[in-house]
Amino acid sequence: MKKLTILFLSLIAVSFHAQIVSATVFSKEENKPIPYVKVGVEKEKAGVISDESGRFSIDLSKINSNKPILIEVPGYEKYSQPVQDFKNLDGQKIFLKEKVKNIDEVSIKPKKLVDKNWGVNTKTKSVMYNVNPDINNENFLGETALEFNTSKKSKIKNINLNISSYTSDQPVLMRYSIYSEKNGFPDKNILDEEITVELTKDMIKDGTFTLDVNDRNIWVQGKFFVGIQFLKRFQGRITISAALFRTGYIREFYGDWQKMTIAAPAINIDVKVDKNGKNSKDEVKDNNDKASILAPDLSQYNMESENSVYGKNDAVGNTLKLNSAELYYEIYGEGEPLVLLHGNGGSIKEFYKQIPGLSKEFKVIAVDTRAQGKSKDFTKGDLNYKIFADDLKNLMHHLNISKTNILGWSDGGNTGLEFALKYPQHLNKLIIIGANAFPEGVDEDLIKNFKSKVHMMQLANQPEHETEKRLLNLMLNEPHINKKSLHQIQNPTLVLAGENDVIKKEHTEMIAKEIPKAKLKIYPKATHYLPFEIAEDLNKDVIDFLKN
DSSP: HHHHHHHHHHHHHHHHOOOOEEEEEEEEETOOOOOSOOOTTTTTTTTEEOOTTTTTEEEEETTOOTTTTEEEOTTOEEEEEEHHHHHGGSSSEEEOOOOOOOOOOOOOGGGGEEEEEOHHHHHHHSEEEEOOTOOOHHHHTTTEEEEEEEEEEHHHHHHHEEEEEEESSOOOEEEEEEEEEETTEEEEOSSSSSSEEEEEEGOOOEEEEHHHHOGGGOOOEEEEEEEEEESSSOOOEEEEEEETTTTTTEETTTOOOOEEOSEEEEEEEEEEEEOOBBBBSSSSOOOHHHHHHOOOOOOOHHHHHSSSTTTOOOOEEEEOOOOSEEEEEEEEOSEEEEEEEOTOOOOOGTTTHHHHHTTTTTTTEEOOOESTTTTTEEOOOOOHHHHHHHHHHHHHHTTOOEEEEEEETTHHHHHHHHHHHHHHEEEEEEESSSSSSSGBBHHHHHHHHHHHHHHHHHHOOOOGGGHHHHHHHHHOOOOOHHHHHHHHHOOOOOEEEEEOOSSSHHHHHHHHHTTTTEEEEEEETTOOHHHHHHHHHHHHHHHHHOOO
């Protein structure tokens, strides 16, 4: 009996310490529950969203009793009460007053209005904003927003969200908000009524979910923010495309808004506006804009490469089984061997514009690097380019090739440099495109983006993304080839890069300078993606270098 008494008292103590308050939010005028109400503590990241019946429970045990609890939902006046008083409402109803709607007269003649689209339009899958309920509840229930600034009064017709992937067996509940601006950050929600959506996969057309708000009569002028928030946990994951080097805004519940200077979510709006109206926050379309340099739109090339036979050609594809990996490769053409090595996270298909031309002159051996494409990796440790170079040597031995030329793009170029250092007697000529000798040779902002991705993956802790995390860490930590080592490479080498490459121009020039028999060519206006952008010129230069 004594043990039971102690247990009972312990349960009481735990319950008292937890200080969980449960209540239901009602409309005062209609005496009906209000669904999906935001309940939290001012300037704190902790909070909850009520369910579809207005019910919620919130743990206030770690909250200062003098701080105010805030309850809000569009269309109703904000509710505020000190935590110490709010605790007395456990089990009760909380009533919110409806806002009085002020309808301003809009004096713009219809004939002067034109259709425009403002915001972030990218549909990239390489830079993404991840929505993953399994990371933690606080982050999941946070908000993200994008800033707009129009000099003319404008009517919002549609709010578009570019979604690169959607995985969920149930509808995903989202809330849209439009905020005024104060001190450069989102301030008050200017909507008179709630905008919630139960998003399903079939509502996403061509990578975009379009929300029609034309009938809601939303007029804006000056600075404002369009935000989204996910209201209910779901089994799955959503990834929203994002634009590098645009500023987005995030907050966790009623915590302070924070700037995301590395990337912004792909939110854009269709508006009706005076023909001279502009949005100063529009994406810069200039080809020299840093975002277009570091994260260009590759959708066309990706589609073309997917539709090609390369990387999935059963007629010429083979697999080499090693102790720690399986290497998939395809061979085209006859003559002097030429190995093609792709970039980080890529595959054979990325050379879909090179293989047809080069295979007329050489025996092209295109390889999926371990852990990428159709090749497998059975190890769990850190990856490095020396391992990739050893894999290539094993493949050459398997194919009875004593000496080869190598064309390596990006990470493939790094592997080419390591192969030249370790197996110079098995290398004829080397061509590297956008390669780096050490991580500091890569643009700093891109490195920041890689670090941000790795951090998010560590939080998510999802086994299915472990390989992607390892490949990102590879770029952050490798290679380690110093100038003295570069000077040891005696094989004829062609060093190529784009004028707007993610590899710093001075770094590319340093590599070419330190390799004794190196030639350098920088292609004007090109980026890191030479095999896509200037395939004809690139193929010609490769053939000329190898033939002469």
